[in-house]
Structures are given as C-alpha cells and as structure tokens.
Amino acid sequence: MKETVLRALFMWLVLFIILQPIFTYIDYLLDLQVKANTSYITQKAATEGMVTASMRNEVISNLKAIGFSEDSIEITSSTDTIQERKQRIDVYVTAPRINLFPYNFSTVSQPTRYYGHGSIMSEYLD
Amino acid sequence: MDYIIKLAFVLLIFIYSWFFQIQNQEWDMLRSMLKDANNIAVHDAAQELDETELTRGRLIIDPALAYDTFQHALQANLGLDNGLSPKMGSRFKNQVKIVKFDIVDDSDGVTFPLLYEDSEYGITKYIEGPSVIAVIETEHPLLISRAKTQEPIRVPAVQEYKFNK
Numbered sequence: 578m579k580e581t582v583l584r585a586l587f588m589w590l591v592l593f594i595i596l597q598p599i600f601t602y603i604d605y606l607l608d609l610q611v612k613a614n615t616s617y618i619t620q621k622a623a624t625e626g627m628v629t630a631s632m633r634n635e636v637i638s639n640l641k642a643i644g645f646s647e648d649s650i651e652i653t654s655s656t657d658t659i660q661e662r663k664q665r666i667d668v669y670v671t672a673p674r675i676n677l678f679p680y681n682f683s684t685v686s687q688p689t690r691y692y693g694h695g696s697i698m699s700e701y702l703d
Numbered sequence: 704m705d706y707i708i709k710l711a712f713v714l715l716i717f718i719y720s721w722f723f724q725i726q727n728q729e730w731d732m733l734r735s736m737l738k739d740a741n742n743i744a745v746h747d748a749a750q751e752l753d754e755t756e757l758t759r760g761r762l763i764i765d766p767a768l769a770y771d772t773f774q775h776a777l778q779a780n781l782g783l784d785n786g787l788s789p790k791m792g793s794r795f796k797n798q799v800k801i802v803k804f805d806i807v808d809d810s811d812g813v814t815f816p817l818l819y820e821d822s823e824y825g826i827t828k829y830i831e832g833p834s835v836i837a838v839i840e841t842e843h844p845l846l847i848s849r850a851k852t853q854e855p856i857r858v859p860a861v862q863e864y865k866f867n868k
Binding site for chain 2: 613
C-alpha cells in the first residue's frame with residue numbers, strides 16, 4: 578500500500594518535471610516576442626511621428642501568428658497626433674499571459690498579461 | 704526509505720536545472736531589453752544636433768545634450784532612476800552602467816565613410832555619417848550561486864546619419 582502511494586506521488590512528480598520546463602519556456606518566448614514587437618513598433622513610430630494603423634496591424638499580425646487572439650492584444654500610445662521632431666512617443670503593448678505552472682501550489686496570483694513599453698523621440702519632419 | 708532518498712534526489716536535480724533554465728532565459732530577456740533600449744537611446748541622442756552649426760551645413764551633435772538625452776531614454780525604456788538603478792517594478796535587479804559613449808561628427812575633422820574600430824568593446828563598423836556609439840552593461844542575473852562569476856551583459860549600439868546618394 579505504502580509503495581503504491583509513493584509510486585502515485587512519483588508519477589505526479591514526473592508529470593511536473595516534464596511539463597514545468599515546457600511551460601516556463603513557452604512563457605519566456607511569448608514574453609520575448611511581445612517585447613520585441615514593442616521595440617519594433619516604437620522604432621517605426623519615430624519615423625512617422627505616431628503609431629499608425631498599418632503599424633498596429635503589422636504587430637497584431639505578428640502576435641496572431643504566435644497564438645494570441647486579435648481581440649486580446651492591446652496597443653496603446655501616448656499620442657494619436659503626429660509628434661514633431663524631438664518630442665517623445667510612448668508605446669505600450671500588452672497581451673494575455675499563459676499559466677506559469679501546470680498546477681499552482683500557492684495562493685499568490687500570477688501576472689495576467691505580457692507587457693512591453695517603448696519610449697522614443699520622434700524624428701518626424703514636416 | 705531508499706525510494707524516498709531517490710525521489711528527493713530527483714526533485715533536487717529538477718529544481719536545480721529548472722532554476723538554471725530560468726536564469727538563462729532571464730539573461731536572454733535582459734540582453735534583448737538592453738539592446739532595444741540602447742538602440743533607442745543612441746537614436747534619441749543623435750537627434751541633439753547643434754542648430755547653429757546645422758544652419759552652416761554641418762552636422763554636429765551637442766555632446767552634453769546628447770548624453771542627457773541618452774540617459775533619459777535608458778531611464779524611460781528600462782524603468783530606471785536618475786542614477787540608472789532599477790525603480791520598483793523594473794525587470795532589472797542591478798544598476799545599468801554606461802561604459803562607453805562616443806560621438807563622431809564633423810567637429811572631429813574626419814571624412815565619411817569612416818572605419819570605426821574599438822578593440823576593447825569589439826566594435827568594427829564603417830560609419831556613413833555623424834554617429835553616436837554607446838555600450839551599456841548590467842550584471843548577469845543570479846538565481847543559483849556558482850563558484851565562477853558570470854560576465855556582465857554588455858551591448859553596443861551605433862546610430863549614424865546616412866546621406867542620400
């Protein structure tokens with residue numbers, strides 16, 4: 578009986594050992610992609626002086642390709658009007674975060690969204 | 704009892720390798736964020752042109768203004784305070800250091816394109832016009848202690864003006 582209980586416990590451990598690195602790795606890749614896309618859209622926004630609709634669509638398309646749903650992706654900017662050269666533009670991209678653990682043993686709540694923030698000077702010249 | 708010891712050993716190895724994985728991933732994430740922030744910061748610094756010289760047709764970057772702007776861009780992008788130490792909520796755990804900040808422009812009497820070389824930081828690049836070159840670094844993230852001290856994460860960035868041909 579004791580041995581059976583131990584083996585049952587071990588199966589859970591094996592399952593956790595297999596799943597946890599996969600969860601951690603996927604979480605890291607998604608986080609990296611959100612931040613990379615934030616940097617990309619921020620640097621593109623500098624040349625246009627603002628975040629344009631085509632830039633938003635491009636980032637949404639990139640993030641959709643790695644599994645985020647279109648409605649869940651939020652792209653916000655500090656301005657909706659063209660900023661002149663040397664004025665600062667802030668861009669924020671967030672997307673829903675996956676579970677960090679196959680099973681949460683604690684009562685601590687997990688972060689719910691991936692977050693990217695970029696701040697750049699406009700280089701727009703009329 | 705023997706079984707329990709084996710189980711504990713497996714658990715220990717798993718936790719060690721899991722933390723090692725997280726540490727390596729965190730290294731990559733911080734390196735990526737540093738690189739993006741440095742790219743943006745040199746971009747911003749390169750815009751601090753001396754307007755008087757600009758009217759004379761010379762592209763000269765104001766060094767003091769450019770450095771201030773560079774620092775400000777790093778603070779805004781990485782969540783750092785005035786001393787470039789992480790603020791509450793920043794992904795970074797250690798201070799970010801500016802180890803190199805260099806401006807090459809028309810005031811140096813150089814002609815472009817110019818082969819820019821810095822053996823200390825491993826930078827070799829043909830620059831087409833006035834440029835800002837910077838290298839920043841921060842400590843390697845540490846989740847598991849090791850006898851060997853890891854090298855800091857160090858990233859270079861170059862922002863150059865290119866003339867239309």
